[in-house]
Amino acid sequence: MPAFPFSAIVGQEAMKTAMILTAVEPRLGGVLVFGDRGTGKSTAVRALAALLPPITVLRGCPVNAASRADSPDWAGIETEETETRPTPVVDLPLGVTEDRVTGALDIERALVHGEKAFQPGLLARANRGYLYIDEVNLLEDHVVDLLLDVAQSGENLVERDGLSIRHAARFVLVGSGNPEEGELRPQLLDRFGLSVEVRSPTDIEERIEVIRRRDAFETDPDGFLARWQPEDARVRDGILAARARLASVETGDTALRDAAALCLALGSDGLRGELTLIRAARALAAFEGSDAVDRPHLARVAPIALAHRLRRDPLDEAGSTTRVERMAAEVLG
Amino acid sequence: MSDDTDLLPDEALGRAHLALCLAARDPAGLGGVVLRARQGPQRDALLACLPGDTTRLHPAMEAEALLGGLDLAQTLAQARPVHRAGLLSRPGWIVLSMAERCPPGLAALLAQAIESGRTGPLLLLDEGAEDDERPPRALTERLACHVALDDGTPYRSSPLPLVPEPSLCRPDRASAGPDVIPALVALAARFGIDTLRAPQFALRAAQALAGRSGRNSLCPGDLAAAAALVYAPRATCLPQDPEDTGPDDTPPPPPPPDDAPDSDGDTGRDTLPDTLLVDAVQAALPPDLLARLSAGGRPAPGAGSGAGQRRKGNRRGRPLPSRRKRLSGQDRLDLTATLRAAAPWQRLRRAGDADLSRRVTIWPSDIHVRRYEDRSDRLLIFAVDASGSAALSRLSEAKGAVELLLGAAYAARDHVALIAFRGAEAELLLPPTRSLVQTKRRLAALPGGGGTPLASALRLAGDTADHARRHGLSPAVALLTDGRANIALDGQADRTRAMEDAEQMARWLAGLGLPGTVLDVGRRPHPALARLAGLLGAHYVPLPRAEAVAMSRVLQDSLG
Structure with a gap:
């Protein structure tokens, strides 16, 4: 299969x-x-x-x-x-x-x-x-x-x-x-x-669509693949173009400063968070065809790059993603 | 063969048989069957109808036996590589007995095999007696049908027909009308089934049912039977009536989304009377689930209470790399490592060895022995007094102390269990787990008020500790109470008998040899509690005015 x-x-x-x-x-x-x-x-x-x-x-x-x-x-x-x-x-x-x-x-x-x-x-x-x-x-x-x-x-x-x-x-x-x-x-x-x-999708239409596509795929794998091939090719080309562009994406002082400010505000441990944040933002910028890392890039990757690095109270309800989002909105405005 | 209107047999044995037939028709789509039953004539009858050679597995099997590999003994004997085919590569049914003892490693291997779609259908024989003895969720999640045989049903003497041979391709592609998938998804939502595998399974099961009756389109009976087989054992709540606000006492866990009933009604009404489906599933719900749900109890079994990490305890010690060592009486020889050490030198040694008949030359310096790290995980059992008297004074501090300790337990990778006692008897709020998220949630939701069933709490703590010890954990008990026991073991409000019962339970607990601490959280130290601690052989710590931090420090010191 x-x-x-x-x-x-x-x-x-x-x-x-x-x-x-x-x-x-x-x-x-x-x-x-x-x-x-x-x-x-x-x-x-x-x-x-x-x-x-x-x-x-x-x-x-x-x-x-x-x-x-x-x-x-x-x-x-x-x-x-x-x-x-x-x-x-x-x-x-x-x-x-x-x-x-x-x-x-x-x-x-x-x-x-x-x-x-x-x-x-x-x-x-x-x-x-x-x-x-x-x-x-x-x-x-x-x-x-x-x-x-x-x-x-x-x-x-x-x-x-x-x-x-x-x-x-x-x-x-x-x-x-x-x-x-x-x-x-x-x-x-x-x-x-x-x-x-x-999370499992909670929207009933979305759940129906999941099962529908799965069923279509299992019933006729080749036809299904052929139908989605153009879309997959678009993603692949995007990734390849982004890899080529990655080295030339600029990370200005402002972006570095923003990243540091965000990590400080969140109190994330060590410098690995900043590094990953910058790298992820740069990869996102490259994927979206931008020449430089902007605040929106940082804000969008902040939750996935930082949420698991917060020195969290282990008993805190799993709300770190929300915390990062809120702080990102505050710091990056 | 059954007719179109009623495809689902009434009795569990027939349902189990049907589940086996469906899994045999579509092994790749349905994965297999979980059969929860003790050994007995019913189960034997079912196993007897499996066709061909079934491959029997047991929980202690090594990965190598399952996946195949080099057959060391034969290779040595024949001086050429002899490979052994893995058990999973055999065609036909794979039967795992004592599945409730399946370690996570084996579960992962089997799950991978199911996902690959290349193995035959899997039958898990779940022989668990206790409610928390279940096969790993990673595995049951991937098997479509779960059937429990109850011991009460009289054995049916007419023999069951043979289950067909597992098919290698997917024969049944009965077309699903446009409203089938929405109806199945909505139905899953109404029973509080979160995983998206369930509707997929239901669809494939319905298609297999239709194919079995030789039809190439799905009829409502197929859907009803499939839904009953797949959804009933996974249900976590009773269906919410679209019109009503629902039964008042039923806690609806996760999401039966608000729009579920609507879309269900719109799309499904013409050809699929949704009451038919709901009734079919409801009729097949396990009876204990209904009882538990209507009592407003906890979510359905297997809703992620953490079967995984309980098995991860270092029961037999974690194996360390084996070491070169002279064999002594207690050591266990690691044959593979020994051979491995000797293997590279065989040519050389043979050259210098006059005795050519010897196939393998092993020198004493090759001997490797097995080593295990024999440190078992610690389990902290918190028994927290949430009675009215304690609630008035110190419940919130006690909660705070437990939370701080949980933080420490997290750092030390300890397991924790939480017992709360109030009202008529104690309740195990959280079986041993490492999931702090859950512990925290349960603790925060713990209300105060009611009597103090101290004896019941001690008994439950003892049972939990005993059970955990059998799973290789080292339990310790922390009892947080004000000691004003007023509910006897039988639930009667009687202060004298309550204290007597508590003392009796304390003697029993002391007999189990558990390390423990009694924290007196009352306003004034209670002499009876000091005596109880003495009987328990536990530290007694009166804390007339302590706050959470002090309590936590004391507990930590006294539990070591």
């Missing part, structure tokens, strides 16, 4: 915007989608990846390296040939072992040929793509620690079984979960660049 078309997802604008921004600027550091079940969280991730242009990789490279120079020595790739692959979306299931995540000694080759070889794990497969964790709040702590480390350094370092291996692991982390089933550790929360809260 092909992926559901991204532009056919009904509503959930904040989630879609956040996903598009990470596609424009992968350095944003991923998206956390928290909310009700059955709201199309995983559908959106898969849809986005299907929409992105394929990546060019060295043929047979286990870490999706673009060229031979980038491919690690242990992979032993001799060829210079490249091939195209769809943007990888790797699922990280709960209960996954550390071995599977980081990679480990290739038992098969060790047992049969007596060779010490490295078998790449999920992090290698997710390089240059998306790593999707459903129910990220229920993930074992030690796997979370490991992911944080790699997500921050962009490199997977394996020191085990007598192996000493490193390879690039730059991926967009997409986590989803339901806060009623457990909180996410603040350390992990902060590492996600953007966060979105999704």
